[in-house]
Amino acid sequence: MILAFVEQAGGRPDRSSLEALTFARRLAAGMGVPLGAVLFGADAAAAATELGAYGVGSAWVVEHADLDSYAPAAWGRSVAGLVGVASPSIVLAAGTDRGHEVLAYAAAMVDAPMAANCLEIRPGDSFEVTRQRWGGSLLEDASLAGPVRFVTIAEHATQPQDVPTPLVVKVESFRPSLAESDLRVRVVARVAPEVGKVSLADARVVVGGGRGVGGSEAFSELEELAGLLHGAVGVSRVVTSAGWRPHSQQVGQTGTRIAPDIYIACGISGAIQHIVGCKAAKAILVINTDPEAPIMSRAAYAVIGDLHAVVPAISAEIRRRQAS
Amino acid sequence: MNILVCVKRVPETGGRVSLSADGREIDTRYLGFTVSPHEECATEEAVRLIEANGGSSTVLTLGPETAADQLRAALAIGIDRAILLETDGQDWDPVSTAAAIVAAVRAEAAAGVTYDLLLMGNEAADSGDFQVGIRVALALGLPCINGVKSLEVRDGVATARREAGGGWEVFQVPLPAVVAVREGINLPRYPSVPGRLRAKKKEIERFVPEGRGTGVAAGSSGPAGPDKIRLRLPAETEGRVEILGSGADAAPAVVDLLERIGVLSA
Ligand SMILES: Cc1cc2nc3c(=O)[nH]c(=O)nc-3n(C[C@H](O)[C@H](O)[C@H](O)COP(=O)(O)OP(=O)(O)OC[C@H]3O[C@@H](n4cnc5c(N)ncnc54)[C@H](O)[C@@H]3O)c2cc1C
Numbered sequence: 001m002i003l004a005f006v007e008q009a010g011g012r013p014d015r016s017s018l019e020a021l022t023f024a025r026r027l028a029a030g031m032g033v034p035l036g037a038v039l040f041g042a043d044a045a046a047a048a049t050e051l052g053a054y055g056v057g058s059a060w061v062v063e064h065a066d067l068d069s070y071a072p073a074a075w076g077r078s079v080a081g082l083v084g085v086a087s088p089s090i091v092l093a094a095g096t097d098r099g100h101e102v103l104a105y106a107a108a109m110v111d112a113p114m115a116a117n118c119l120e121i122r123p124g125d126s127f128e129v130t131r132q133r134w135g136g137s138l139l140e141d142a143s144l145a146g147p148v149r150f151v152t153i154a155e156h157a158t159q160p161q162d163v164p165t166p167l168v169v170k171v172e173s174f175r176p177s178l179a180e181s182d183l184r185v186r187v188v189a190r191v192a193p194e195v196g197k198v199s200l201a202d203a204r205v206v207v208g209g210g211r212g213v214g215g216s217e218a219f220s221e222l223e224e225l226a227g228l229l230h231g232a233v234g235v236s237r238v239v240t241s242a243g244w245r246p247h248s249q250q251v252g253q254t255g256t257r258i259a260p261d262i263y264i265a266c267g268i269s270g271a272i273q274h275i276v277g278c279k280a281a282k283a284i285l286v287i288n289t290d291p292e293a294p295i296m297s298r299a300a301y302a303v304i305g306d307l308h309a310v311v312p313a314i315s316a317e318i319r320r321r322q323a324s
Numbered sequence: 325m326n327i328l329v330c331v332k333r334v335p336e337t338g339g340r341v342s343l344s345a346d347g348r349e350i351d352t353r354y355l356g357f358t359v360s361p362h363e364e365c366a367t368e369e370a371v372r373l374i375e376a377n378g379g380s381s382t383v384l385t386l387g388p389e390t391a392a393d394q395l396r397a398a399l400a401i402g403i404d405r406a407i408l409l410e411t412d413g414q415d416w417d418p419v420s421t422a423a424a425i426v427a428a429v430r431a432e433a434a435a436g437v438t439y440d441l442l443l444m445g446n447e448a449a450d451s452g453d454f455q456v457g458i459r460v461a462l463a464l465g466l467p468c469i470n471g472v473k474s475l476e477v478r479d480g481v482a483t484a485r486r487e488a489g490g491g492w493e494v495f496q497v498p499l500p501a502v503v504a505v506r507e508g509i510n511l512p513r514y515p516s517v518p519g520r521l522r523a524k525k526k527e528i529e530r531f532v533p534e535g536r537g538t539g540v541a542a543g544s545s546g547p548a549g550p551d552k553i554r555l556r557l558p559a560e561t562e563g564r565v566e567i568l569g570s571g572a573d574a575a576p577a578v579v580d581l582l583e584r585i586g587v588l589s590a
Pocket residue numbers: 209210211212213235236237238239250251252253254255256266267268269270271272273274277287288289290293305306307308335336337338358359360361449
């Protein structure tokens with residue numbers, strides 16, 4: 001069996017878990033083994049029944065008075081416990097915060113290695129994976145040992161796809177045996193998202209600024225353009241390190257990943273750590289004085305020139321057309 | 325309080341990456357080195373906590389002799405001690421890395437130095453294994469919080485927040501604990517000139533980790549890994565860039581484009 005840790009909220013499986021299940025289903029079919037799932041939290045049973053559409057035949061819903069709120073070590077202990085019950089050859093999760101965390105605990109608890117952010121799995125005697133390094137700008141082929149292989153699946157690499165004839169999911173409850181120390185780390189409070197802001201991750205237009213912007217005041221030029229396009233401002237790490245803009249606006253490996261219809265990258269050279277954050281943009285428009293900047297090879301469109309001249313001119317042209 | 329920060333030396337790649345002839349490493353002949361931004365922030369957080377609470381901070385790395393540079397960078401912003409677990413330059417997998425860190429922490433304890441807080445990056449910049457902190461915490465019997473973007477320590481309790489679904493999740497654990505942080509938790513300071521000078525003079529405590537030469541530490545009871553076979557550059561779809569013009573004169577062409585792709589309602 002392949003056992004998948006599935007994240008859910010309000011009885012609906014998360015999109016990244018459905019990506020991972022789609023990946024897992026194809027892998028399970030190739031190996032000729034069934035696909036099972038493990039879920040936590042209130043409404044887990046409702047989410048479990050939906051998984052038949054993704055090829056899951058059996059699901060375990062973890063029941064424990066203290067586990068409805070997220071507790072990484074205890075959730076990991078539960079998955080490790082299920083390994084003894086379901087005897088999977090592969091335990092898998094989406095490459096999310098919780099996916100990485102729960103699987104790393106479970107793997108460590110059963111003394112197995114874990115490979116994070118896999119894109120391909122080649123099962124067999126020498127079990128091989130292809131995984132992401134450097135946030136996805138480099139790939140690694142690696143072998144993974146152990147009677148049970150723990151892997152997380154890179155997000156956004158597989159389209160979720162349901163099966164023509166859904167399976168009927170056999171849902172069982174599972175009572176883990178936990179040590180007291182497993183419950184030390186738990187979510188004790190939540191702060192709801194701010195409403196009404198265009199979030200960088202979801203914006204349809206992002207106007208990006210890098211070292212070429214030259215200082216914090218000049219960002220008003222980019223903000224004006226972003227405002228006219230109902231978009232958000234994103235920045236490079238040089239900008240946040242200099243304190244010109246907050247880290248919440250950073251795009252890249254250690255910042256936010258964006259996927260707008262267009263990314264207007266102004267005064268940004270295109271370091272690989274920045275590119276992994278914006279490569280999901282449908283198009284990149286570069287504004288740069290240097291026609292040889294590495295980002296040019298990623299761009300669909302470019303304007304060669306000083307952003308301090310080009311960006312205000314674009315805003316002025318938009319206003320002119322809106323007024324006429 | 326005593327704090328240990330763990331950092332990893334990685335090449336500072338720019339816009340293009342090339343691989344060594346055997347395909348196992350990044351070609352670093354023309355590159356500088358650094359640590360992950362997450363780990364820079366972990367280091368800054370350690371310095372701030374010690375400034376506020378008193379005590380002592382130590383930075384540790386498992387890496388080649390040259391990783392002393394990254395330890396000195398931490399000393400330059402105010403870390404007190406530096407420990408180098410010196411490898412022969414081979415990469416260590418996350419299971420073995422965790423085992424080596426655990427052995428070092430135990431050796432420190434045997435010498436009378438115990439840590440209230442172990443600070444890590446959320447993931448290493450190069451290998452991105454997302455697990456060393458958790459493995460270290462489990463082996464040492466400590467609680468571990470990952471992905472932390474705000475940390476408060478008061479009366480022996482750490483309160484930490486991480487981003488979740490656009491909002492925040494709040495965790496609370498008693499010390500000692502392992503906390504893995506993300507960039508954005510603070511804005512690291514630049515080293516001062518006196519700081520650099522002090523760092524240059526400080527002694528770096530060097531140890532040979534058990535298992536050197538094999539790249540696999542003793543002390544873990546299961547298999548280590550994952551075992552790197554080779555690196556590959558992802559396939560690029562090198563499109564052709566369309567030059568819309570130069571300077572302010574290009575503005576009408578840009579706005580035509582924005583209208584065409586439908587992000588500007590005319
Ligand atoms: C582990 C790691 C993680 C990292 N994570 C991130 C991350 O998440 N996000 C990130 O962005 N970086 C990240 N970095 C840093 C990254 O490597 C680069 O240093 C950074 O992205 C460079 O920023 P930049 O393009 O603004 O600056 P530069 O590389 O200095 O480029 C400036 C560009 O501006 C152009 N320019 C200058 N003046 C003008 C002008 N007047 N008009 C138009 N163009 C002009 C120049 O031609 C040049 O192309 C990370 C690095 C490491 C090692």
